[in-house]
Amino acid sequence: MTDARRGEPVLSEPVLFSEDYYHKIIKEFGYSPFDLQRFDFSLGGLSQEELNLRYLCHHAADLYAVAPAANRIITTGFGMSGSPHMATASHIMKMVRLQGAGEKCQIVLGDLDAYNGRVRPYSYTEELADRFRIFSERLGFDGEKGILRNQRDHAEALTNMYLLGRYTQESDFLAAEEDNHGYYAARGIVDESMTFRRRLSLALMASDFVTLGQTYDAVLVLLGVDEHKYVRFAQEVTRRFDGDAPIRGDFTLSALYARLNSGFNGHPKFSKSIPGSGISVETPSEEISRMVQEDDCREPALSPVFQLMHQMTYCSYEDLLRINHDCAENNERWNSEKKKFSDFLVHVKELWP
Template structure:
């Protein structure tokens, strides 16, 4: 099922469930089939790649996941996918393990409630066994047809692993999404960036094929819906802020001088990404976000007001950066 924007009558039940959180999502994919007041066994799954410190885009998803957990009051599994990243990106293992541990601690600091969810990595025996179980239901052509849209961009920057490594990464992530089904949940909500929608499609293929596999069926039965977070556009004209493309982003390990240069940048191409970061990766209340949006719209007539909000966001982001550093072992 193709994704659709978060608008129209089909998404009414989703808006009712999410309330003001709806603004964090740009698209949905059958989310209305799992997000209903009658769903008692809903489980939410999300994940983060530890290739680098969180960008503003990753921070926005982390904040959004914590808010979603509080809003829905259902179990949430958040995965930091170091083994997947090891296979799909050219990053040293020690670096991935270091950022993984820091991310897990940072999610706790942001308020992730482990009494109502689980934080784990890909070094999880259950997930590795599950990946082995589902591999028989997918073929090479499936991974060629369902792939990340930005692969060519990452390849141009020399960031990708081998074709087999990319397949293994996808297999682990599909296993993440299908964990609730294996545990007997009949409604799964996957939340991620829109560029990861192909994982949802691969997960549905596994569910469909195993259900008709006769004696080799896994016996799993679960609807899978998805919500996709809004993208924070990249600096310097890149389509999104990416941990793998340093020029595109601000991230939490960046020094104060570099953050100051980027967040207070007057470059026209950087202004829209900075506004989106304020909207999604600040923790500001709705009133302050609205005032920032107005200042952005008036920036040609009143550049000083917009500059003040960039300075305020700099202070906010530096605070998150301090929290990030405090989570380092």
């Protein structure tokens, strides 16, 4: 398989999100490094120590943190190619916690993204959006205090996507290709090239960010670190706004990047489209227990189970520090914790409508 854009081979091996990958991204794009000094401020009810544990890095989140609370908002979203896995649930939980600390929050249910980017039937994306909404609310997200919406019914974002088009360049779309695109394309999960429908999905995602910037002075996007190029895409386009642009680009667009959960069975991360890569709401309860118990990795940074523990609101920061030690020791407390955690995951699974 070759890259239709450049005539080069498409990489079908996964990009593993190791520390080397993280530091490469940090060096290339100027993000804050992942170490204990990475956050030197608190945010959304989380101390800097807990931020350093639960998140990888941020881009200009310090500017968001000093903006008046009434003029700032945190947003995230999901491309709904299928029912959610537990890494998706962990993202919702992060938003629930931030909302509970008083932050204005938005969750976008990417029905049109799934329709275009993943070529899902329209009726299927309608149904999934309704179920994701219920799931988010059952996990604790308050749609009255925050924003919980699909894409198809939000006319302002669709209009702004068209207005953004005037300021895009071919290179913007090519530069926004996900690092693991070749891995997914080789498995027939996504289009090999940057097709028009994939461009529409990317442009609408950027418009979701920019549309918030018409109301708020500071927008903080919560994403996995593998999606950092999407924020850069939006930033590059808004920098080109001129006097003819009917929408503004003079707002702060920041990003808070979560670590990615290593996938089971050697996959780079949890994926709704790759069976066996993660635990989803459709994984049988006994299979959840088996997968959790069989994780005997003694390196917490590489353990799919420990990573999921600290991504979800499973326990306190102090407990996580203890569990980190138990995972490395692979002791009886770790085995006992895995049993408790598998029960927790089954509970989350049962919240899916």
